[in-house]
Amino acid sequence: MMKAMKSNVRNAYLIPYALWIILFVVAPILLILYYSFFDIEGKWTFENYEKFLTPIYLKMTLNSFWYAFLITLFSLLVAYPTAYLLTKTKHKQLWLLLIILPTWVNLLLKVYAFLGIFGTFGLANAILKTIGIGAKQILFTDFSFIFVSVYIFIPFMVLPIFNALEELNPSLIDAARDLGASAWTTFRRVVFPLTLSGVKAGCQAVFIPSLSLFMITRLIAGNRVITLGTAIEEHFLVTQDWGMGATIAVFLMLAMAVIVGMTGSRKRGK
Amino acid sequence: MKQDAIIRFERVTKQYDGVAVLDDVSFEIERGKFYTLLGPSGCGKTTILRLIAGFIEPSEGTIYFHEKPINHVPANKRQVNTVFQDYALFPHLDVFENVAFGLRIKKMKQADIEAKVKEALRFVNLEGYENRRIQEMSGGQRQRVAIARAIVNEPEVLLLDEPLSALDLKLRTEMQYELRELQRRLGITFIFVTHDQEEALAMSDQIFVLNKGKIQQSGTPKDIYDEPVNRFVADFIGESNILSGCMIEDFLVEFAGKRFECVDKGFRPHERVDVVIRPEDLEMTAPERGKLRVRVDSILFRGVHYEICAYDENGNEWLVHSTKKAEVGEEIGLYFEPEAIHVMHVGEADDESDEK
Numbered sequence: 001m002m003k004a005m006k007s008n009v010r011n012a013y014l015i016p017y018a019l020w021i022i023l024f025v026v027a028p029i030l031l032i033l034y035y036s037f038f039d040i041e042g043k044w045t046f047e048n049y050e051k052f053l054t055p056i057y058l059k060m061t062l063n064s065f066w067y068a069f070l071i072t073l074f075s076l077l078v079a080y081p082t083a084y085l086l087t088k089t090k091h092k093q094l095w096l097l098l099i100i101l102p103t104w105v106n107l108l109l110k111v112y113a114f115l116g117i118f119g120t121f122g123l124a125n126a127i128l129k130t131i132g133i134g135a136k137q138i139l140f141t142d143f144s145f146i147f148v149s150v151y152i153f154i155p156f157m158v159l160p161i162f163n164a165l166e167e168l169n170p171s172l173i174d175a176a177r178d179l180g181a182s183a184w185t186t187f188r189r190v191v192f193p194l195t196l197s198g199v200k201a202g203c204q205a206v207f208i209p210s211l212s213l214f215m216i217t218r219l220i221a222g223n224r225v226i227t228l229g230t231a232i233e234e235h236f237l238v239t240q241d242w243g244m245g246a247t248i249a250v251f252l253m254l255a256m257a258v259i260v261g262m263t264g265s266r267k268r269g270k
Numbered sequence: 271m272k273q274d275a276i277i278r279f280e281r282v283t284k285q286y287d288g289v290a291v292l293d294d295v296s297f298e299i300e301r302g303k304f305y306t307l308l309g310p311s312g313c314g315k316t317t318i319l320r321l322i323a324g325f326i327e328p329s330e331g332t333i334y335f336h337e338k339p340i341n342h343v344p345a346n347k348r349q350v351n352t353v354f355q356d357y358a359l360f361p362h363l364d365v366f367e368n369v370a371f372g373l374r375i376k377k378m379k380q381a382d383i384e385a386k387v388k389e390a391l392r393f394v395n396l397e398g399y400e401n402r403r404i405q406e407m408s409g410g411q412r413q414r415v416a417i418a419r420a421i422v423n424e425p426e427v428l429l430l431d432e433p434l435s436a437l438d439l440k441l442r443t444e445m446q447y448e449l450r451e452l453q454r455r456l457g458i459t460f461i462f463v464t465h466d467q468e469e470a471l472a473m474s475d476q477i478f479v480l481n482k483g484k485i486q487q488s489g490t491p492k493d494i495y496d497e498p499v500n501r502f503v504a505d506f507i508g509e510s511n512i513l514s515g516c517m518i519e520d521f522l523v524e525f526a527g528k529r530f531e532c533v534d535k536g537f538r539p540h541e542r543v544d545v546v547i548r549p550e551d552l553e554m555t556a557p558e559r560g561k562l563r564v565r566v567d568s569i570l571f572r573g574v575h576y577e578i579c580a581y582d583e584n585g586n587e588w589l590v591h592s593t594k595k596a597e598v599g600e601e602i603g604l605y606f607e608p609e610a611i612h613v614m615h616v617g618e619a620d621d622e623s624d625e626k
Contacts, residue, residue: 174325175358177345179372179423189371193362 079157140222164198282331309480560603
């Protein structure tokens, strides 16, 4: 009796969360799925899916994955050494805070800031001019797109890697050195494998959102980079083809599910 | 300089932020012996171990390995291996790969690695555990894996950093025997760090007693137990009664208000000294037959013996270990042989001895 009562009370606490999930996660997903079966005139059809499997959309998908991959790769290359250095500094919590701080600033603001920096008469070009290279078209290039994206995602990569490094028992490093491993071998055979969970978490946190980036593509890349996110936005807001937009969203969600499944950390006993 | 010396410390000092954790220490480590660095926490014993392993460099002085200075040789280039206090086994590798770690770095052939790992595991009685995960091993088994991982590299010196402290008492005693046996079979030098004096006495050929970054005394367990050089060593090793006294002349010492015959000599006349008598050397007698009269204050049953705490008329505390029982409040006599008295110079290295 008591047990049943207790679990009832416990279930009651779940109600707000369950409601939230149903209203804002489950229902929208079902709606998207539902919309994906209608064409622009509101007729029930599978045409959208057929269209998605044509070269135009497949190329766009490939494109999205390629950019997401580049963004994740560069974020990792910057974030891992950063996180590693952070664990060695004296005031690591302060430094960590400074790295996280930009995430508190609105995304749009940061992107506008880069418009200024990378613009024709911006800071970057001023520097290039002074050192004699001369002004370049920086904005609306692949470079600026990836640069800004990496800048925005770095904190999400640093944090899980930092945590994984912090959890690493320092005597394991001593042990590896003691057994004859050089600093590099120690990193390769002990430090990196043991922080892989953090790397995976960081890659998830960067790769998945970068698949559906759209605002940066428009503002920084000047619509030269078309990703799945851009296409979805375009279909919903410009062409009003909700069915096609929903179909792309369905594929995007499938892709995310696959990635989460692939990089999901298998439970490991400590 | 003995030719058997593998490691030599010459006036080595290690400072952290200006504080010396190791203060001008010199000693030699010989081949094939079991050494113990003994002392309370913070005495510098682990610092010595880390200096030998190469994890830290001395602030001053030189460390020699086979008479070559190795101050700046990194840990991975030294012929020593360490068994860590928390074992530091790699959690992402199984038992076999943990033990094989050092061999793989040496790029040894797979067949040789397999043979060597097998042999090392046999040495520590862990045959058949090759494919176990570290998480599936008990504390005692992890300990053995850590030892196997170290000895498989055939180091000239094995460093053990309080490896038994995480084990329960029974397992600890067992491992003491095993380690001693292992050292004999391997014939290599063991340097064992501990704060447990019983462990040190039971296992070592040679003990270094450390306090406040200085070596207080080095010698065989028997030397150190029977002839402690100062109050700190006498107090740290075993139970003891330590009193301030005065050396009247050779073979005559005064303490607790009386003069006693003893076997020590070579002190200045009327030099102030510390006197040690071990509790097991005190014998309970009838009050009139003892050399001292004391009143029993408390009594504890310790299993093998009674531990009796008594006070003499001058207020000195006397600890007696006896198989005979006494009654609290009873007046008894204490008898001891002249050999039981051990007279020490008031130690300069030990500040606390000056206070009394």
